[in-house]
Amino acid sequence: MAIQGMELFAVAVVMLLFFIMLKQFGIWEPLGLDESFDCDLELSMVRHQPEGLDQLQAQTKFTRKELQSLYRGFKNECPSGLVDEETFKSIYSQFFPQGDATTYAHFLFNAFDMDRNGSINFEDFVIGLSVLLRGSVTEKLRWAFNLYDINKDGYITREEMLAIIKSIYDMMGSYTYPSVREYAAFEHVEIFFQKMDRNRDGLVTIDEFIETCQRDENIMSSMQLFENVI
């Protein structure tokens, strides 16, 4: 007897359900690649060991004890010895819960990651900290310039400065007094360029930057602010 359409459909459905049931109970696997093994195989964790204590002592201005204490804290937080950008952003964001610190953390990460390999190891960390905490004012200013110069070409353009300033304003969040207006960042950039850009060419070079900062009392005094953080 001929099987009509409805019965064919019913047959097909029942067959399908049957096979699904078998598959569910693991009795019959459809012919597929053995992908199960690949997932379990994970790369062993990338680990980084810092250079010796003596070399670090030579490269930075920290004492031996300070380096030891710094490393202990660093290793505690990052057992693998490396901080990648995501972790860095999440750590830094915890200090600024009201705003969005990820953009600024990105710039900061690039400023610390000197060999641009996408992760900060202990040497980068401690060398950066050494400049910030124990360096001369010129070195600190140089570091700040390096931070602002996003593409590291030796010039700060308006766009780079705007990005930096916006990221700083982002950290404030939306609940501020007075509330951050749209063009607050623009104004801030204008003020900055007026102060720093001597030859009005729209770019700030390292020399202009350092020179202008050295003339500004407020900036010079604020550079000394965090001397005794460690």
Next chain:
Amino acid sequence: MAAGVAAWLPFARAAAIGWMPVASAPMPPPPREMRRGQDGLIILNVSGSKFQTWKNTLERYPDTLLGSTERDFFYHEETNEYFFDRDPDIFRHILNFYRTGKLHYPRHECISAYDEELAFFGIIPEIIGDCCYEEYKDRRRENAERIQDDEENNEANDLVLPSLSFRETMWRAFENPHTSTMALVFYYVTGFFIAVSVMANVVETVPCGYAPNRVKEMSCGDRYALAFFCLDTACVMIFTVEYLLRLIAAPSRYKFVKSVMSIIDVVAIMPYYIGLVMTDNEDVSGAFVTLRVFRVFRIFKFSRHSAGLRILGYTLKSCASELGFLLFSLTMAIIIFATVMFYAEKGSSASKFTSIPAAFWYTIVTMTTLGYGDMVPKTIMGKIFGSICSLSGVLVIALPVPVIVSNFSRIYHQSQRAEKRRAQKASKQAGQALVCKINPTFETQHHHLLHCLEKTTNHEFVDEQTYETNFMEVTMTKPPMSCSSSMSSSPHALSSCCSRRNKRKSFNVPNSNMTGGRRGSIQELSTIQIRERPLSNSRSSLNAKFEETLPLNSEEQPYITAAVISMPTPPGTTPEGGDSTSSTDFLRSNIVRVSAL
């Protein structure tokens, strides 16, 4: 957690140098570093096992025994160490809490011993990490239940208090038959009559020989109708008396009437009385005969006499959802196969599969491998599907029953765990709020950092509600009076302890000396800080409840937050002037200001 973030704070502060060249306003001076001295090792001797750690590690949690000066009571001068006469195995976990910020609960430890150690060292159990929290709570609950059961058993075995009233003695006699001989006698008598009644119900349907002028065989019930009637009457009288006595003796009659056992009692004796009332009415007697089936419920009265029956009933009740799902999946399979069989057998002549519901019977019988044979498929397609049906019946019913049972027990517990976790979360957060008292040094430094950010951008942090109010009042000239509302709770350890800042200064001078003095701050509602509030010195203006935020007139007096209770003295007069030369003044006034988060 807090320990981790605190470790990165010096880095974040150092990186703030990046803001300096673009700052719009001068930076506030840094808080004075309280030089703690060199970080040294501390030796903790716990019953002979020596543990060593850095002093800083212990001081991360200043409200515990080890992190505060309370440990000085345990200092042993002769050996220059701190000696604790406690369990060293459990102490290992407590010390790991300081090191990693996570408290773990070891499974092999006794829960009460662990609790005692935690209480001794001043650690709140609510901060146990997620990995061990469930286990801990389960064990604790088990322990509490066990203690409660023990207490109940003890109470049950206690001697009777002389001052029980007659009613209460009767109730006790009913519930615990072994308390007195009368109760025991009553218990056995009722049990006997239940058995007799059930047996009578059974026997009265047995065919008992032929009556003189009947063709069909008579049942014993019809033949000896009077005897059975008398027996039934006696049993029902006993049951009625028992029910009434229980009703009188029950301490809460309403609760008794609602209980399952009493409903069974009523249902068991009702048919008799209904029968008494309605013997003459022919129309209803048919229905009455059916009502007699409820007499079988008398067998459930045995459950008062058998604990096993009660346990079975309870087990079934508790597995109701799994059984329901099993039934549902079986129903699905039955419907599918019945439909298929119906359509497959539709064409054949004289098919028994007259409708899909008729095919249900076939499907059930086939899937449970009963195979009565009263309905069989005749077409080839029908036979094919019939065989698939019986094969899948074996699979669907026989094989996965244990798998399903264990799977669902697992899923059920998982969903229960999710529920439990949700319920526990609330208490856990409350406990964490209690515990989350971060180092005051960390607080001051963190607030200084945020203040630097504010100076860089020349804007200030405010809380959401203040933002709303200020948004409305754009043109006001008076200083805004803002209320501190409760902050939206944030999961961060940081923000749960930091309070909201309330700005009260006049805003028409953007670059004026905004640091220090004229800020009032209202403490965030964190439980531990509420407790500490009475400890802090307060100005007269603070005598108001903390909900009443800024008194309108006392502009001059800043508030003291309770965030730093180590600062005993309030600031002097109005600490005007941000770049104050005296760092102590600033420290106090800086403490006053707590930035909003």
